Amino acid sequence: MTRTVKSRSTNARDKVLATALRLFTRKGYFNTSMRDITRESAVSTGSIYHYFEDKEGVAAALYQDMIERMRAELQQIVQAHGTAHDQCRAVVSLLFRMADQEPDAMNFMLYVKHREFLPGERPVCSSEPFELMRAMVQRGMERGEIERRDVLVASSCVFGGAIRMITSHLDGILENPPGEYLEDVWTCSWRAVAVPGRH
Amino acid sequence: MTRTVKSRSTNARDKVLATALRLFTRKGYFNTSMRDITRESAVSTGSIYHYFEDKEGVAAALYQDMIERMRAELQQIVQAHGTAHDQCRAVVSLLFRMADQEPDAMNFMLYVKHREFLPGERPVCSSEPFELMRAMVQRGMERGEIERRDVLVASSCVFGGAIRMITSHLDGILENPPGEYLEDVWTCSWRAVAVPGRH
DNA sequence: GTCTATACGACGATAGAC
DNA sequence: GTCTATCGTCGTATAGAC
Secondary structure (H helix, E strand, C coil): CHHHHHHHHCHHHHHHHHHHHHHHHHHCCCCCCHHHHHHHHCCCHHHHHHHCCCHHHHHHHHHHHHHHHHHHHHHHHHHHCCCHHHHHHHHHHHHHHHHHHCHHHHHHHHHCCHHHCCCCCCCHHHCHHHHHHHHHHHHHHHCCCECCCCHHHHHHHHHHHHHHHHHHHHCCCCCCCHHHHHHHHHHHHHHHHECCCCC | CHHHHHHHHCHHHHHHHHHHHHHHHHHCCCCCCHHHHHHHHCCCHHHHHHHCCCHHHHHHHHHHHHHHHHHHHHHHHHHHCCCHHHHHHHHHHHHHHHHHHCHHHHHHHHHCCHHHCCCCCCCHHHCHHHHHHHHHHHHHHHCCCECCCCHHHHHHHHHHHHHHHHHHHHCCCCCCCHHHHHHHHHHHHHHHHECCCCC
16 A cells, blocks of 8 residues: 555656666766756656755666665675675676666666766765675685685676676677677686686 | 977967866866866966867867877887787786876776767777777787687776776775786786687 | 746856957 | 957756646
C-alpha cells in the first residue's frame, strides 16, 4: 500500500531523473537547461523544484543513486565469490554488461566529470565502489593470488584495460557489443597482475 | 626578426591560452566565464575577441595545440625505437612525465570532455595520437612481440593501467609523484599483452 | 503537488574610441 | 591591437493560482 502510494507520488520525480540522466549524458550537464528537462520529461518547472532543490540537486540525486546501486552490486560480488580472481572477473563482467545494457548510467558514473557541477563530491575513484574494487585486489595480494605491489597500481592494471574498453564503447568506436571483448580483456588484465603460475 | 615580431604580437594570445588552460582544467569550461579569463590573464575582452572568434575558439586552439604536440612527440618515439616494446614503454614514460610536469595540459587532453564544448571534434580516442599508439601495438603483433588479438583490446590493456594511474594522479589520490610508479605499471602492462617468454 | 508566468542576474559578444 | 562600456539573450529560480 505504502509502496503504491509512494511510487505514484514519486512518479514525476522518476520521470525527471530518467530524463535528466539521458540529457546529461548525451548533451552534458551544462548544455542541458531546466527548460530542456521540463520539456522532455513533461513535468513542469514547479514540480521539478518541488522535488529537487535546484538543478544541482537533480544531478546529485542521480549520482548518489548510481554510486549506491554500484556499491550494492559489488558487495554482492564480494559475497558470492571466494577468490580475488573470481571477484575481479565478476566486476569486469558486470561493468561490460552495464555498459551494454545501460550506457547512459555507465556514462554518467564513469565518464562524466561530476566535480564540475557537484562541488562537494569527491572524485569517482575515491568513491565506495572503487574502494571496494581496491579492497578485492588488496585481499588478492594477501592471499597470494596477486603479486604484491602498490594497491593502486595493481588495481589500475586489473581494471584499467576494461575501463578503457568501456569508454571506447561509450565513445562509439567499438565495432561489436562490449561483451564480445570480455574474455580477451580479462585474459590480459589478470595476466598483468597475477602471481605467475596461478590460474 | 619575423619570429620576434610574431612572438611579441602573439604575446597576449599566449597569455590568454595559458590562463584558459589553467581555468578550464581547474574549474571546467562552463564554470569559466570570459570575464574570468579577462581578469586572470590581464588581457581585455576586446583583445581576446581580436585573437579568437569566441570562447569556443579559445578552447579549440588549446585542444588542437595539445593534440599536435602530442602527435609530434609520439612520432619522435616511433622513429627513435625499433621494437613495439620500447615504443610503448616510451609512450607510458612520456605520459607519466607530462602528467607530473604539466598536469593541466594532461588534464585538458586526457580527462576533459571536449565534445561538450567542441561539437565538431571527434572523441579523443579517435585522435591521431591515439591512432599512433594503436599502430605501435598493431606492429608489435605483426612482429610477434605482442599476442594477436583485437588491436583495440590490446591497446586498452597496454595503456589502460597507465592512463588510470594518471587520472588518479590528476584527481589527487596518488601519494607519490607519478614517476615512482612507472616501473611497476609498465611491468604489469607489458605482461598483459606480450607473447609469453619474450623480454 | 502541479501548473504558468515572470523576475533577475550573468553571460557571451559587440561597438566604437584610442 | 588594445581598451571600456554596453547590449541582448538565455537560464535558473520564484511567486502564487489552482
